Amino acid sequence: MFRKKHPKAGARPGTLVISHASPPPVIRVMEYTPESVKEHEIDDVESLRRFLQADAKVWIDVQGFGDEKVIRAIGELFGLHPLALEDVVNVPQRPKAEAYDKHLLWITRMATMVDHGTLQTEQVSMVLGANYLLTFQEMYGDVLDPVRERIRVGKGRPIRNSGHDYLAYAVIDAIIDGYYPILETFGETMEEFENEIVDNPDSSLLQKIHHIKREMLALRRAVWPQREALNKLIRDECEFVTENVRTYLRDVYDHCIQIIDVVETYRELAGGLMDVYLSSIGNRQNEVMKVLTIMASIFIPLTFLAGIYGMNFDNMPELHSAWGYPMLLTIMFAVGVGMTFYFKRKGWLGGQRSRPEE
Amino acid sequence: MFRKKHPKAGARPGTLVISHASPPPVIRVMEYTPESVKEHEIDDVESLRRFLQADAKVWIDVQGFGDEKVIRAIGELFGLHPLALEDVVNVPQRPKAEAYDKHLLWITRMATMVDHGTLQTEQVSMVLGANYLLTFQEMYGDVLDPVRERIRVGKGRPIRNSGHDYLAYAVIDAIIDGYYPILETFGETMEEFENEIVDNPDSSLLQKIHHIKREMLALRRAVWPQREALNKLIRDECEFVTENVRTYLRDVYDHCIQIIDVVETYRELAGGLMDVYLSSIGNRQNEVMKVLTIMASIFIPLTFLAGIYGMNFDNMPELHSAWGYPMLLTIMFAVGVGMTFYFKRKGWLGGQRSRPEE
Amino acid sequence: MFRKKHPKAGARPGTLVISHASPPPVIRVMEYTPESVKEHEIDDVESLRRFLQADAKVWIDVQGFGDEKVIRAIGELFGLHPLALEDVVNVPQRPKAEAYDKHLLWITRMATMVDHGTLQTEQVSMVLGANYLLTFQEMYGDVLDPVRERIRVGKGRPIRNSGHDYLAYAVIDAIIDGYYPILETFGETMEEFENEIVDNPDSSLLQKIHHIKREMLALRRAVWPQREALNKLIRDECEFVTENVRTYLRDVYDHCIQIIDVVETYRELAGGLMDVYLSSIGNRQNEVMKVLTIMASIFIPLTFLAGIYGMNFDNMPELHSAWGYPMLLTIMFAVGVGMTFYFKRKGWLGGQRSRPEE
């Protein structure tokens, strides 16, 4: 649910708490000019220094926090504020955009779907400096390959000609667009549920609806603050984001709002399904009870009649009449038919729309 | 539920994703001056160019996105920003009004009712330039024919004498007014439900109420952002909308608010109906249980009595008394009447308002 | 529920749609100076013109829209904007106050109670010009007679000495104060319900609570926007309302807020009653079930015992013992008493507060 890597209460600001699950850092650099693209995989943090003085644009992507020394070295090289580095490493942080003197810290959250139906989110932190874009990811693997590919093949395209802020836009755009297929999957699941709830409302369905509600809460918690961060970047003047890129961010902002809209709608629908489910339980109970009542109401009086004539009184003239037995059978038959007819008129028998097999 | 035509995450901004369901584009032009009206159906995008230089007012209506080349050509001819074109084609977008340098992009949502009770919405995008109004619709067919007719017959009327912004107003007004008959249909349906829920609360009703709640969510999602877009156009200075037309937009804005009010009211009423339905299930259960309890409580003790005198003990003096049998029958009758009377006093028998036939 | 007289979607702004229920217009004029009052009933719209040039204050009250020509003539005489006239006639509009060049359009909603418990609301539109107050009502009859009476007898009173804005205040004050007795009626009804729900929770009560919730929604929808309109008139400078009258409007505004407060409280109470009702159904079910369980649990074992000794085995020594029968009866009695005692200890028998007659 919620596992924050947080330092012990009272620890020094800037204390890093690295998750055991986080793999050792892998550093990849894309260095590109409008004319050329070079890609490097770096072992030694020191060798990053030369990219900072290069003319080319540089995207440094760090995946995995498994080695505090490396992370600290990167932090020092790029002059990150201790609190900024803490925000990057001690995940999850709430998505936000915060301007420091020499760079912009932008914390976002990337979502992926593992198996059909389980949401996984991962923090992606961007540090946007004057001549570099630095991204941090907790785990290997991301949704950014199409962006890398666009850099590789994008000669003459804005992505090669524009600044680092455009690159940051491309990253956030890919991350936010990654929420759409997830919403679609959930939408399909809910449509299945709406059908199933009619045909076969069993208790596992309830669990699944609860699961969806939970995932929707997680999604909202992931996207809502990103909307705020984007809004802040669009409104506030900030030297690291140019006017032109702001137009593009407005587009991402619209997507965020749309995602939140859909999430809210799904939450309300899930709540509605819960109501439908609860009342379908009530309906089934009615049905069970009707079967019991019909069976008992027909046979209990009949058994009573049979009981009467099973008594051993000496003086029971009916017992000795030749017509006693067939007459009683006729009466019993009449009572049975009468009760059946009575329940039919009450609508408890047959004609029930929801269960045509009865 | 929610099927957005969105490019793959990480795709270049401006990537168009055209729905397979969208038919090939049909382009219709209405060219009109206060004195005359001409209507054209255009095959070749290039031939649109001359309308841009004409003195007459021009309404270019594009229905269907089925051919990306045509759409891109239109985008280039009118100088649409790649993001604007993306918003037009990759439906659904959230309704909004966005000012670009040379035009205003205004995304709205048109609703129609297919069969009695199912809502269908379609995105209508307007591009309002200095000397044209360009509208895009995903599908053929719309609610704008009365506007076209008003242009044709409206000699001397404001619609012929005013600018393109007035035309855009006429379009949005027709779209928003198109929500009223839909609300009325839903209102009638809900009144039917309120009556049915008394007479015949079955489980299909629950499904229908859930359906209405869902449609109300869809309606709210369609109208709410249109209200925001209108508000923005009314408040913010914007060269494409004149002061005079703003007064008219205020009227459309009021209609939007009224629609949202009604939608919210319907949602709350639907929620209330759900409660009524749930408790009517509980009431029915009580009724079934009462029948069972009454039958069992009357006949089980009687059957016990019969069982007593069905025993084969040698020494049961009552069995040999001449009065044993009639006496027992009398006792049984008394017990039966007593129980019936007891249940009557408890109010479980007869006098039940909701089921007078019992 | 919601029946708006709206023109067909796409119709020209200013199209009037007159309800068939609306009677032919009756025009009454009150012309008064501090010294004198004259009342006229007008047949011909043209003859209204002279009042506009009079020195006296003039209140023109139009009841009924049944004749479009008359309404249009009035609109032209007073120079009403087409949209303003549309708002007046195509009811219901959302209450609002809108300033035009030459007059203020103020749409309010008047509520009355028809039979005990059903709310009826009617739109009252005021047009406040420099030298007249013009009111429109859909139907004959209103709550304004006390205002008329105050004008008649109010020599030396503010109502005769102040301007048209004070008269408009008197009208809105009467309309808003008309909501108080309605709230009181609903409050009494709800207190009755709170008592009834203890003594006799039947399903018709549920219907009535649902009805109240619905009326509360209608009330809120009527009053809430009036609050906004009043607030706008109090805050915004507007030439048609003087500073002095604004103090009075503040008072009406407070009443609006109080009404909304009470409506919200009633809605929450109605929701709470629904919960009480639902759980009282559950309690009754428990009670029914207890009766069944007690009856069955006592008599089923006894019947089984009787069944045993009704068997026809040759070798059943108990049957032939002289003490068999009385012994069995004693055992049966003991079992019966034991079960009763057990249920008493469980608290299922007697001592139940809610049903002392058992």
Added chain:
Amino acid sequence: MFRKKHPKAGARPGTLVISHASPPPVIRVMEYTPESVKEHEIDDVESLRRFLQADAKVWIDVQGFGDEKVIRAIGELFGLHPLALEDVVNVPQRPKAEAYDKHLLWITRMATMVDHGTLQTEQVSMVLGANYLLTFQEMYGDVLDPVRERIRVGKGRPIRNSGHDYLAYAVIDAIIDGYYPILETFGETMEEFENEIVDNPDSSLLQKIHHIKREMLALRRAVWPQREALNKLIRDECEFVTENVRTYLRDVYDHCIQIIDVVETYRELAGGLMDVYLSSIGNRQNEVMKVLTIMASIFIPLTFLAGIYGMNFDNMPELHSAWGYPMLLTIMFAVGVGMTFYFKRKGWLGGQRSRPEE
């Protein structure tokens, strides 16, 4: 619930409607200087006039509205606006602070607890003029005696040395602090409920929870607007309240917020208790049903077996076997034990935490 003393709709502003329950006015004056305190009980309104010209500070406290003439005389003497006087007398008004030319009208609401558990609120209106504080109370008796005592004994204390605004602060502080013991009482009641709901969830508890929810609504309605009024006095410059006293009002404001916080928390807890109650009903129902099912499931098959051998067929060899009877008894015993064991494994028998006596 809600009984407002309101004039008939359309009545003249300033019309007073005096509750029949309100006793005749009693006027008490405290006249104090830093050195001395004098207390007077006044019969004749005219004699109040001299206090207005005195150098001493004056607190005039009017309890009871039972005589309109007296109230009107006071209103005229102190130059109250007709609307102000109406707000004072036609209770309940929404708490508010309103600045008039010559005085500040401050309407508050005082709460007391009558019997254990029923809340009673009363309007206290303060008129704060340049050289007097005038308070109006609907009924005799209040929570202000400690304030009076502080004036009497407070030589050298701020209450004697400061202005009338400090006195008004002391009054409002006493009124707001009077809510704390009420909240504590409700808190204790709710704790009792939380315990009782486990041990003995009966239907009277539900009524009591509903009662608490209702009282919480009343409390919120009483305190929420007082918060607004205080906020207005703290923010807005107003000649009647000095900077120094504003610091003290900030403290009262904090108390208001805390009270609202607690009220909201109690409301949510009461809602939670309702849920617990509803599900405890469901649990009890399960329990009752289990007893029934166990009894029926054990004895019905046994009774059937007994029924078999009670039949009178000529050809039933078991009947004539010497072992038939003991064998059947053994089988019956085995079936009974088997069923019991089955239900035990299902967890329906014994080991139930909530009812250890079974």
Added chain:
Amino acid sequence: MFRKKHPKAGARPGTLVISHASPPPVIRVMEYTPESVKEHEIDDVESLRRFLQADAKVWIDVQGFGDEKVIRAIGELFGLHPLALEDVVNVPQRPKAEAYDKHLLWITRMATMVDHGTLQTEQVSMVLGANYLLTFQEMYGDVLDPVRERIRVGKGRPIRNSGHDYLAYAVIDAIIDGYYPILETFGETMEEFENEIVDNPDSSLLQKIHHIKREMLALRRAVWPQREALNKLIRDECEFVTENVRTYLRDVYDHCIQIIDVVETYRELAGGLMDVYLSSIGNRQNEVMKVLTIMASIFIPLTFLAGIYGMNFDNMPELHSAWGYPMLLTIMFAVGVGMTFYFKRKGWLGGQRSRPEE
């Protein structure tokens, strides 16, 4: 729930009400310069005076309010406003930050977990003056030991070199970070509940969910106003907090928001679990009822058949047929199998996911 130490209504502002539970005050002073640290335990308030004139930084920590004289002496020594001292002692106050002339009063709330699952909060008040930080705690023991340790060992670290505002930041940071492990504990508990609710939904679980909801309300009530206080300190200029420290407070603020986010999420999840629980009760009821219905429906008709042939009519030819008995047994068997098959087809028997042992 809510036990405020509040003076009697109407008491003088500044009246202190000391909880009987509060131990006698223990005063500890940390005096430190970049070079050295000294710690003192003080008995006599007067001896605090010399620290105020020292060059070193001073943190005075007062734990326990058990002696009003000591508290008042401290208040006088540091020149605390009577209302400030009241806020410090009369706990609980709503967390807030309030600037006085000579110091900043900052009321926060510290949370700890006692036994697994019960939240305890305690008010910590900070008075931040020009040359001291004064903290008050109601009880002995806190979460601040790591901060003290950082001072002791932090030579050359910011905590020794920065001002008192940095120290105050370290304190609030430790307090807020102390909420994280609490959230984690609750998160784990809720995960346990989610599993348990499937396997073993009993009524104690409901109590626990209610308990969690209650604790979440308490947490929100503790953290929400701290967020406001932090926001105020970050936005408003205030001489006691430097720009540099504000950056750090922004970080604490983010943590506050994250905590509130998680608390809200947990509340919604707890609400969802309540729904799951309620419907699982319904499901169990269905199950119980099915067992009853199946047993009754199979055996009641069979018993009836046995009853028929237990009758004593003279004229019952079946009784005397050699095949009567075996035939009847066959019929009975067929009926039993038929009913079983019928219930199997209805899905009431076997194949039930949630109870595989049946």
